[in-house]
Amino acid sequence: MITYLLKSGLLLAVFYAVYKLLLENERMFRFNRAYLLGSLIFSFIIPLQLFTFNPLFESGLNAIQLEGIEIRTSRAPINENYLLEYMFAILKRVYAIVAIVMGLRLILNVLSFFKKINRKEIRSVDGVKVILTDEAVLPHSFWNAVFVNKTEFEMGKIPSELLIHEKAHLEQKHTLDILFVAVLQTVFWFNPFLSLFRKAIKLNHEFLADEAVNKQFGEVRSYQNLLLEFASNKQTVALASNLNYLITKKRLLMMTKEKSPISMVFKVSSVTAVSVLLLIAFNSQAVAQTSFSEKNANNNRISEKTNVKQPQFPGGIEKFYMFVGQNFRMPEEFSKHKMEGKLFVEFMVEKDGSLSEFKIVKDLGYGVSDEVIRVLKLSPKWIPATENGQAVRVLYSLPITLQASK
Structure with missing residues (x-):
């Protein structure tokens, strides 16, 4: 909206x-x-x-921006998100x-x-x-x-x-x-x-x-x-x-x-x-980068590019978030300095469903990038994306909010 x-x-x-x-x-x-x-x-x-x-020039590559996940060692909620939701409810x-x-x-x-x-x-x-x-x-x-x-x-x-x-x-x-x-x-x-x-x-x-x-x-x-x-x-x-x-x-x-x-x-x-x-x-197909919410990426919906089905993690995108959260181990140095922030990582879902080309776009230091890549490498194979019935590669961008215990 x-x-x-x-x-x-x-x-x-x-x-x-x-x-x-x-x-x-x-x-x-x-x-x-x-x-x-x-x-x-x-x-x-x-x-x-x-x-x-249809766009004049196609890159031949889909890119999906995920909503992101939050990983924290404390049980206290992140007040920033709560305040934003509260303000949005008031504005409505x-x-x-x-x-x-x-x-x-x-x-x-x-x-x-x-x-x-x-x-x-x-x-x-x-x-x-x-x-x-x-x-x-x-x-x-x-x-x-x-x-x-x-x-x-x-x-x-x-x-x-x-x-x-x-x-x-x-x-x-x-x-x-x-x-x-x-x-x-x-x-x-x-x-x-x-x-x-x-x-x-x-x-x-x-x-x-x-x-x-x-x-x-x-x-x-x-x-x-x-x-x-x-x-x-x-x-x-x-x-x-x-x-x-x-x-x-x-x-x-x-x-x-x-x-x-x-x-x-x-x-x-x-x-x-x-x-x-x-x-x-304003009506060209978004081929270079297609933004999806968690709900949209959670099922076999057709993307804005005609006849393209998005990759699927076994069980859905929510299961993928749970997989990352359960396997991620907060580095000691990050926890020791009581750090918090948002890390951005990109990875490719290949034609066979495996993950590759891991790239940290924004790092927080203290070893968190290595830990994120380690977890992604443990991921089971995805159901690959298809275009007109043919398997295609898809680039994913995932923001991860990290918060160590205070």
């Missing part, structure tokens, strides 16, 4: 950086909308690795509580909109459902209706440009985008990039709505002045498309920015290339 979250977070970061560098200042609002929404979907779907690509509870609270708030906000749509006074203006409300808010839209202040509407203070602006939000189904991001923020509330994507999506919505108004009326300068007049501190609504959302210099400049076909083609091509590279990078 942690690996999935890290991968999705990395993808969101890359896609957002690409948007800021290449797309944000271009007048291709529909493509940008598709890109932003597609980036969100891509970032949370691709790490699931529903399908994979915090995550669940926050997600539930945010989910309930989202549901209540959506229900409140539908309640207004069904109970408030309704008018129809140029085929648009207009909901009259007593709240002092600027015109905003949600689902299939535009919400405006009743007094201002009856006094004719709502310019037609503003209603066309909100009508564009409805016709282009911008509410669905906002709800989609809101659901993602509820589930992945700890991910800061979702807020950045939400801001970018809503601003792009305004670009699209502004474009619709200027296309119909053709009075850009007049419309800009109108927006500035309505920019105020009036209440806005989070789930709705708000008229004065980020009325910034950038938004006003985008109305008169000229399109550059050459620049647009170059940037679309660049974005496509980046997307394809990320797709391949």
Whole structure:
């Protein structure tokens, strides 16, 4: 799960950086909308690795990283592991509580909109459902209706440009985008990039709505002045498309920015290339190093490399851990100095199931490396790995935590 979250977070970061560098200042609002929404979907779907690509260069060698074992001469538990498990349990509870609270708030906000749509006074203006409300808010839209202040509407203070602006939000189904991001923020509330994507999506919505108004009326300068007049501190609504959302210099400049076909083609091509590279990078079969948990390595599961069965210690990986723990003898010098730490050892499971090529990647000294290699040499033969029915060699990496009695 942690690996999935890290991968999705990395993808969101890359896609957002690409948007800021290449797309944000271009007048291709529909493509940008598709890109932003597609980036969100891509970032949370691709790490699931529903399908994979064969890597361009295969090493012909599988490598498995085991979870590791602990060997100690005292019966006292290692407090570090206990604290990590305790902290992880607390974090899971915090995550669940926050997600539930945010989910309930989202549901209540959506229900409140539908309640207004069904109970408030309704008018129809140029085929648009207009909901009259007593709240002092600027015109905003949600689902299939535009919400405006009743007094201002009856006094004719709502310019037609503003209603066309909100009508564009409805016709282009911008509410669905906002709800989609809101659901993602509820589930992945700890991910800061979702807020950045939400801001970018809503601003792009305004670009699209502004474009619709200027296309119909053709009075850009007049419309800009109108927006500035309505920019105020009036209440806005989070789930709705708000008229004065980020009325910034950038938004006003985008109305008169000229399109550059050459620049647009170059940037679309660049974005496509980046997307394809990320797709391949995050879905290539892990041949050089495949990480397995203890449970995965404990049975005849197929690895991420198609038609490859992992080696099996007689009785399963738990039996292997027990074998190492029962045969390991803590060196006197290590115990004498009351040492502790983590040792990393690599070994090869050959085609006939025997172990070879023992290598200490990280040593703790005092003879522990010699003892680890001595124990591994005592191991009975494993059931060898197979690829497409043929026996293959597999490299294992095993961390061993050692703690002498205090």
